[in-house]
Structure formats: C-alpha cells, structure tokens
Amino acid sequence: MTKQLQRLLLISAFLFLTLFQGIPFAECTGSLINPITDICWKCIFPIKIGGVLNINYSDVPADNEEIKNPLCVCGVPPKVGLTTSFWEPSRIAETVKDPFCFTLLGTQLSGTGTLGGDTKKSGGYKSFAQSHYYVFPVWGILDLFVDMPCIDRTDFDLAYMTEVDPLWNDDMLAFVINPEALLFANTPAQLACMADAISASVSLPNNNLYWCMGAWGSFYPLAGHIGKSNYIEANAGLAARMLYKLSRELLACDPAADICGCAQRPIIRKTNYRLQLVKPVRDNDCYPIGRSSALWETNKNPVFGGDNFLWMIFRKNLCCMYMY
Numbered sequence: 001m002t003k004q005l006q007r008l009l010l011i012s013a014f015l016f017l018t019l020f021q022g023i024p025f026a027e028c029t030g031s032l033i034n035p036i037t038d039i040c041w042k043c044i045f046p047i048k049i050g051g052v053l054n055i056n057y058s059d060v061p062a063d064n065e066e067i068k069n070p071l072c073v074c075g076v077p078p079k080v081g082l083t084t085s086f087w088e089p090s091r092i093a094e095t096v097k098d099p100f101c102f103t104l105l106g107t108q109l110s111g112t113g114t115l116g117g118d119t120k121k122s123g124g125y126k127s128f129a130q131s132h133y134y135v136f137p138v139w140g141i142l143d144l145f146v147d148m149p150c151i152d153r154t155d156f157d158l159a160y161m162t163e164v165d166p167l168w169n170d171d172m173l174a175f176v177i178n179p180e181a182l183l184f185a186n187t188p189a190q191l192a193c194m195a196d197a198i199s200a201s202v203s204l205p206n207n208n209l210y211w212c213m214g215a216w217g218s219f220y221p222l223a224g225h226i227g228k229s230n231y232i233e234a235n236a237g238l239a240a241r242m243l244y245k246l247s248r249e250l251l252a253c254d255p256a257a258d259i260c261g262c263a264q265r266p267i268i269r270k271t272n273y274r275l276q277l278v279k280p281v282r283d284n285d286c287y288p289i290g291r292s293s294a295l296w297e298t299n300k301n302p303v304f305g306g307d308n309f310l311w312m313i314f315r316k317n318l319c320c321m322y323m324y
Helices: 003-020 179-184 187-202 231-248
Strands: 047-049 053-055 071-074 079-096 118-121 125-128 130-135 157-161 253-258 261-264 273-279 308-322
Touching: 071 308, 079 231, 079 273, 125 231, 130 231, 179 187, 231 273, 231 308, 253 308
Parallel strands: none
Antiparallel strands: 047 053, 047 079, 071 079, 079 130, 079 308, 118 125, 130 157, 253 261, 273 308
16 A cells, blocks of 8 residues: 555544544434424314315325214304314424434524433333423414314424423333333233234324234333334334323313313323324335334434434314314
C-alpha cells in the first residue's frame, strides 16, 4: 500500500469520526406536524348518519358496527338528533427511546439517562420506551365543523409524560392499577392473543380478548416494558398501552362509549381506536390495535433519526347530531 493511499485512508477515517462522533442512534429532532399534509384524512371514514347515510372509503380499517337507532335524545333540555358516527384525529402518543425527547415539539429537556429506552435479550426479548400523550384536536385547530356538537374543542396540551411516572418505569409498581394481570400471566391466556392477532390483521381486533393487543403483545403490565423484539411493533404496542393506562386511571375518555358525551372506560374497547404513524416516517394509512407490522413496517424506522415515534390516534366518535 502506497503512502499516498495510506494517507488518504487516514484522512477519510478522521473525517468520518469527526463528522459522526456524538451522533446517537436516535436523534431527538422534529417539529409540529402539519395537520393538512401529515394526517391520514381517509381515516376519518366511514361516516354514518342516522343509520341511512354511510360515506365510506375502501382502503381503511373496517367499522362493522351498525347504527341501530337512527334517532337519539340528549341534552338539557332534551334535544332530538340523528345518531352519527365518524373517526376523529384528536390525540397523539409519542413513544421515545430518548427520555424527555418531545418529537412533536422538536426539543429535548434535560433529564437522567437512566430512563432511556432500549431493546435487549435477557430471558427473552424486551423493549422499553417512554411515552407522551398530547391533546391535539385537529379539527378544532383547523377550525372545521365548529358548529357540530360532537367535535372536540379542548386546547392543545401535553397531557401526560411517563418520565415522571414511577408506575410506567416499574412493572411491579404498575400492578397497583392492573391487579388482574395475574389472571393472564399464563400460557393459555397468551396463546389466545394469537387469535386476536389474526383477527386484527384480517379485519378488527377481538374486544372480548381485552388483555391482548394482537400481534403487538399483551396490554399487561400497563408499563413501558414490552416483550417484543420488533421495535416498531413494540412502540405501537406501547402507544396502545398508554391509551389503556390513561383510561384505567380515568384520565382519558371514550367518545364512542356514550352517544351523549365522552364516557370513562377502565377497559378500552379496541375497535374504537386507530393509529397512524407520523414520525419518523409518515405512513399513508392507519391501523387497528394489534395489526401485524409485517403488513406496514417497511422503511418506517430509518437508521439515522429513527427510534422515536409519533402516533396520531383516531378515536371513534358516536354522537347525537341535533336536528334543531
């Protein structure tokens, strides 16, 4: 090897180390999402009004629940309306490997690295990530359908962050809010989740198997550790767990649980939620809880700038559209 070639290789190695030193595998970067271009707008369908009008889009998860009673009565004094259902993008869940990394805001607060996420194999694969939950009422932000009585009009807010929640960071402490996890810590209960995975991948998850997240694993414990080797699938599961956890703590409600308002559900109904991956790579589709990532994960987690995920949550909204 000539001296010129040796010198060239040394310079190249020096430049590589200089340019890339200190760059972590996952960077805490980001910005506010664009509610016009980043949202999967076809995911608001189907829209059902009065059990008669059904505005559908073929390329979205199925919604097999039919409106049985076209008329409804709500409010004080009582008002008569049409039973209406649609899907509303109104919440965001972040699942991040880097603690205190807020990808929606494009910033990272100073915090201890001991809360960071990872994927490791110690008696089986296990992944961990922190999670943040935002109130992000897209239709309210865009000032759309403001006259509809069912639209979420709350303000943008960072509603929850797990870095300061000991229950999320310790599986044993999480037992306080999910003691029933003992009932499902057995092989038959976990094998039942295979049926839920098939159901969610073909159509919709099975609400009767409420401890299952289909191909994403088990809802329990309601903490940040999840037994998945696939990191994208693990983060999707942790976003769904955040929904379940906040519902269990009565900090989140289900707008499809009561036609006259958003109601508390300590056990979530899986078919009332859809998730769309927005960051690090925007997905053009949304998925029900538990759908196998083998159907949608390709190129969704780049080597640089990956590992920190932002999920748009579509909630089914069942409401009484007043006629007067």
